[in-house]
Amino acid sequence: MRPLLSSKWAKVFVFALCLMPLLLLGWRGYRQDLGANPIEFITHATGTWTLRFLVFTLAVTPFRKLLKLPELIKFRRMLGLFAFFYGCLHLTTYLWLDKFFDWREILKDVEKRRFIIAGFTGYVAMVPLAITSTTGWIRRLGGKRWQRLHRLVYLSPIAGVVHYYWLVKSDIRQPALYGFLVGILLLYRVAVWKRLIII
Amino acid sequence: MIRYSQVTPKHVYLNRRQILAGGLAALTLPGIAQGGTKLQGVTKSKYTVDEKMTPYDAITKYNNFYEFGTAKEQPAELAKDFRTNPWSLSIEGAVAKPQVLDLDAIMKIAPLEERIYRHRCVEAWSMVVPWIGFPLAAVVKLAEPSSKAKYVAFQSYYNSKQMPQGKYGGIPFPYVEGLRLDEAMNPLALMVVGLYGETLPNQNGAPLRLITPWKYGFKGIKSIVKIRFVEKQPPTTWNLSNPSEYGFYSNVNPEVDHPRWSQAKERRIGEIFKRDTLKFNGYGNEVAALYSGMDLRKNY
Numbered sequence: 113m114r115p116l117l118s119s120k121w122a123k124v125f126v127f128a129l130c131l132m133p134l135l136l137l138g139w140r141g142y143r144q145d146l147g148a149n150p151i152e153f154i155t156h157a158t159g160t161w162t163l164r165f166l167v168f169t170l171a172v173t174p175f176r177k178l179l180k181l182p183e184l185i186k187f188r189r190m191l192g193l194f195a196f197f198y199g200c201l202h203l204t205t206y207l208w209l210d211k212f213f214d215w216r217e218i219l220k221d222v223e224k225r226r227f228i229i230a231g232f233t234g235y236v237a238m239v240p241l242a243i244t245s246t247t248g249w250i251r252r253l254g255g256k257r258w259q260r261l262h263r264l265v266y267l268s269p270i271a272g273v274v275h276y277y278w279l280v281k282s283d284i285r286q287p288a289l290y291g292f293l294v295g296i297l298l299l300y301r302v303a304v305w306k307r308l309i310i311i
Numbered sequence: 312m313i314r315y316s317q318v319t320p321k322h323v324y325l326n327r328r329q330i331l332a333g334g335l336a337a338l339t340l341p342g343i344a345q346g347g348t349k350l351q352g353v354t355k356s357k358y359t360v361d362e363k364m365t366p367y368d369a370i371t372k373y374n375n376f377y378e379f380g381t382a383k384e385q386p387a388e389l390a391k392d393f394r395t396n397p398w399s400l401s402i403e404g405a406v407a408k409p410q411v412l413d414l415d416a417i418m419k420i421a422p423l424e425e426r427i428y429r430h431r432c433v434e435a436w437s438m439v440v441p442w443i444g445f446p447l448a449a450v451v452k453l454a455e456p457s458s459k460a461k462y463v464a465f466q467s468y469y470n471s472k473q474m475p476q477g478k479y480g481g482i483p484f485p486y487v488e489g490l491r492l493d494e495a496m497n498p499l500a501l502m503v504v505g506l507y508g509e510t511l512p513n514q515n516g517a518p519l520r521l522i523t524p525w526k527y528g529f530k531g532i533k534s535i536v537k538i539r540f541v542e543k544q545p546p547t548t549w550n551l552s553n554p555s556e557y558g559f560y561s562n563v564n565p566e567v568d569h570p571r572w573s574q575a576k577e578r579r580i581g582e583i584f585k586r587d588t589l590k591f592n593g594y595g596n597e598v599a600a601l602y603s604g605m606d607l608r609k610n611y
Contacts, residue, residue, distance in 0.1 A: 147384060148373035148580050149436060212584050217573070225571055278571065281434075282481030282552055283381035 117183040126187050130194040133161045134201070151209045158202035159231075163276065163290050165195035166269040170297040189245050192265065196242040199235050199268075227278035234271030237264050266301070269294045347509030350423060353443055358499065359427040360593070365438035367507050369580050374514045375432065376533055377480035378469060385476065386514035393473055395518040395534070404464070404540035407455035417519055418504060420453060421445035425508070426501060431563045431592045433527035435585075437577045442522055443505035448496050456492065456540045463495045464488075464545035465521060466537035482552040488521065488532035489545035489559065491601075499524055499597050503531075525594040527561045558611035562602065563592035567611050 116122060137157050140146050146153040169191040176184040211218050221228045241262055243249070250258045273294055277287035303309045376386035379393075396414055403409045412420070423443050431437045451463070469485035471477055477484050494500065501522045504511060511517040516533025523530050529549050539545075549557035556570050565575045565588040576585035591598050602610070 148369035149383070149578065151578065151583065152436070209583065210585070217575075221573070224568075227571060281381075282377075283479055284481060285479060 114181070114183065117181065117186075123186065123190065127190060130165070130190065133157065133198070151205070155202065155205045155210065158198050158205055159276070160286075162195055162198040162202050163269065163272045165191055165198055166265075166272055167290065167293050167297065169195055169265065170269060170294065174297060174300045192238075193242060193245060195268070196238045199238055203235055227275050230271050230278060231275035234268040234275060237267040237271065241265055266298060270298075347507075347512060349509055350443055350505045353423045353425050353505075353508065356424040356426040360429055360439060362429070362439045363581075364427065364441055365580050370438060370440055370506060371512045371514060373580065375434075375528065376514055376516065377482060378467070378474040378477045378484060378486070378534075379514065380476035381480055387512075389476060390513035393513045393517070393534075395513060398518050398536075400519060400535060401537045402450065402454045402539075403537070405457045405460040405542065406540050407457060408453065410454070414518055420502070421449035423504065428501075428522060428524040429589075429592050429594075430522075430524065430528055430531075431577060431588065433529055433557070433561070433569060433574075435572060435574065435577045435588075436580055437588075438580050441507055442501060442503045443508070444501045444503035444522070446498055447490075447500040447502050447521065448498065450502060450538060451492070451495055454538075454540060459542045460540035461492055462541050462543065462545055463490050463492060464537075464539040464541050465490075465532045465535050466539070467532055468534045468536045482548055484548075485536075486532055486548045487545065487551075488530055488547050490523070490530075491544075492540075494523070494598075494601055497598055497601065499594060502535075525562055525591040525598045527563060529557070530561050560602070560607075560610050562598075562607065562611075563588060564590055564607055564611070566590070567608055 137146075137154065141150065141154075169188060172184050172188040172191065176182050207213060207218065211221070222232060241264055244253060244258065244261060253261065269290075273287055273291045276290060277284060280287060300309070372387045373383045374386040375381075375383070376390065379386040379389040398414045398417070400412045400417055401409075402412070423445060425441055425443050427439060427441045429437060430440050447463075465488045467484070467486035469477065471484075474484075490500065501524075503516070503520045503522045504518060506512075506515060511520065516531070516535075519535045520533040521531050521535065530547075544559060547557075547559055549561075550559055563574075568574050574588055577588045578585045589595075
């Protein structure tokens with residue numbers, strides 16, 4: 113495992129893997145295979161992948177500790193940025209294909225719909241993290257301050273799960289699944305901070 | 312007229328062809344929408360709209376039929392083996408002529424007509440569908456309701472063995488719906504047995520469903536086994552499940568939002584950008600009088 117992870121191709125490979133959901137979506141779109149309601153399909157796919165990448169990002173730290181694979185850290189920024197990337201696609205789908213940039217309608221939505229507020233919160237929280245994700249910004253802010261700012265990362269998956277839960281009509285299995293995963297990953301942090309687990 | 316039970320269902324003759332053509336046909340026809348036996352003696356109704364019809368493929372592969380799963384493409388797949396023949400429909404309650412009808416009798420309640428209706432889902436998408444059926448008023452007439460009958464209550468078939476996905480739906484089954492008697496008597500209310508010239512595919516509510524085109528789609532209860540005439544407003548499934556979001560009336564109304572999303576616009580399946588939703592789904596001339604004097608914000 114270790115030599116594989118430290119190979120210089122590992123990052124390239126993971127990067128390509130992270131692009132697969134988008135490529136598959138594009139391919140299905142090209143083949144007109146997005147179902148009867150393609151816009152809805154794209155909205156759901158980009159939303160789900162945002163949430164998945166947030167879960168992947170949160171999973172890096174516990175996994176590198178539990179599996180004793182510290183090398184995993186080198187994928188964390190990429191995974192986080194991909195969460196932001198799919199979040200951008202998701203937001204764009206909503207703004208463009210759902211609302212056609214009708215800002216009055218959008219403002220009304222943001223004001224009135226709690227699931228939109230939750231989703232928007234999750235997205236906005238990712239913006240400063242994406243901007244300050246570079247090594248230059250880590251240096252500029254200083255490790256401590258940078259780390260404190262990047263605690264914001266816990267907000268997005270919670271907001272994402274709430275967004276999903278508030279959106280579904282009655283079948284809550286999917287949001288419950290992501291809620292469970294995010295819950296476990298956050299509980300792990302709590303346990304570490306409270307020194308219930310010592311690694 | 313040819314008897315319903317005499318015709319070969321489409322999936323049977325398709326199966327024969329598949330057997331003939333060996334595995335190749337099975338490979339090239341994956342998940343073909345079942346259902347659809349050509350219906351004979353159907354007349355065109357004056358109820359039609361001058362809008363492009365939604366393709367058969369979309370109507371039969373994008374369904375809300377939670378008994379067969381909550382994902383839109385699930386019912387087409389999971390309702391494939393649902394048995395709709397034999398079927399029995401019980402008409403009961405405050406009526407002079409309670410009765411149980413089999414499929415042949417159901418098909419003979421009244422002459423079949425084709426009506427092209429707009430169909431608006433509460434989820435803000437819409438279709439244009441060439442339904443085949445007969446007025447619900449014909450069922451009312453057949454039953455001869457007593458003066459006690461003020462509402463009509465409908466019940467869907469439910470069997471957790473045939474519908475194993477039902478338990479994940481998050482709503483109680485069997486699915487129930489209801490109309491005020493005068494709504495049921497409105498000429499637009501249609502008992503549907505087919506679409507696009509053929510019998511209903513299972514995923515669209517075979518063999519018999521309700522369509523009330525001025526109401527959100529979920530009022531159009533599928534696979535009906537019971538029609539009961541009652542004195543008090545009957546319970547309805549989505550209202551039971553979430554009363555603040557789904558009312559008894561559920562008339563299409565762009566001015567009254569769903570608490571979680573706007574109902575002002577809708578996406579017509581096949582189109583990219585949304586169009587404005589019409590009050591009563593554009594059927595105001597026919598139905599608005601049913602609700603005169605009612606506060607539609609309260610009676611959503």
